[in-house]
Amino acid sequence: MANLGGPIEPEPSPWAFADLRDPGAxxxxxxxxxxxxxxxxxxxxxxxxxxxxxxxxxxxxxxxxxxxxxxxxVRRGVLPLDGLVVSRSLRRSVRDFEIRIDTSFDEVVASCADPRRPHGWIDRRIRRAYGRLHELGWAHSVEAWQDGRLAGGLYGVAIGGLFAGESMFHRVRDASKVALVGLVSALREAGSIDQRILDVQWRTDHLASLGVVEVARNDYLDRLEKALRLPLPEAFGGPPAEGS
CATH class of the missing domain: 3.30.70.3550 (Leucyl/phenylalanyl-tRNA-protein transferase, N-terminal domain)
Structure with a gap:
């Protein structure tokens, strides 16, 4: 489960990150x-x-x-929280899985890093790094379980109103999509859905079929500044949403 005390801020980085807004873009x-x-x-x-x-x-x-x-x-892939496309078949699949959060983070990352997957990019450095972030309460997994087994899932980083998705996998058809449905539900329950960001890095044809759109870097950075001021969703260790 998510760290109920909220994430722990680590030692600050010795590296400086510049503002990437381009006034001419x-x-x-x-x-x-x-x-x-x-x-x-x-x-x-x-x-x-x-x-x-x-x-x-x-x-x-x-x-x-x-x-x-x-x-x-330059063109960022984001999934609007009111724009997730749930097909009729996916809606039926949702009923076949149980959504859990942070019950098997290491296994989710290991499955995403499976070297047999095409276009794999997750190496040991990444696995260790996000494992440390998870221990501090910043990185989270959303998991789809079926018959007591992990069938698929995704992981990413939650900071305020930002959820930065890193990777997803499935062992059973539609399991990763069901995990995405669970993630969107958790983010929507936190409120302020028009200000929260579900970042998927790049738009692909597959992600576009689920509702992912592109926004310009400047636009993304402007939205990010506002999203970071929002409270963390309760599902990831934040406070209960108002009215809950």
């Missing part, structure tokens, strides 16, 4: 901008949290010897 971003905004640094808890608070997230290079790469997409 306008509403549609800038063609001259790049998603990759930095290389190096570490993935200590304080560094990761500082990065997310600046709209930046890490991904490892191809080799363990490669420096960490840091991204802030």
């Amino acid at each position: 306008g509403a549609h971003g800038g063609a001259e901008l790049d998603d990759l905004v930095g290389m190096g640094a570490d993935v200590a808890p304080g560094t990761l949290l500082a990065a997310y608070r600046h709209g930046i997230f890490p991904m490892p290079g191809e080799s363990p010897r490669d420096p960490m790469m840091w991204f802030s997409p």
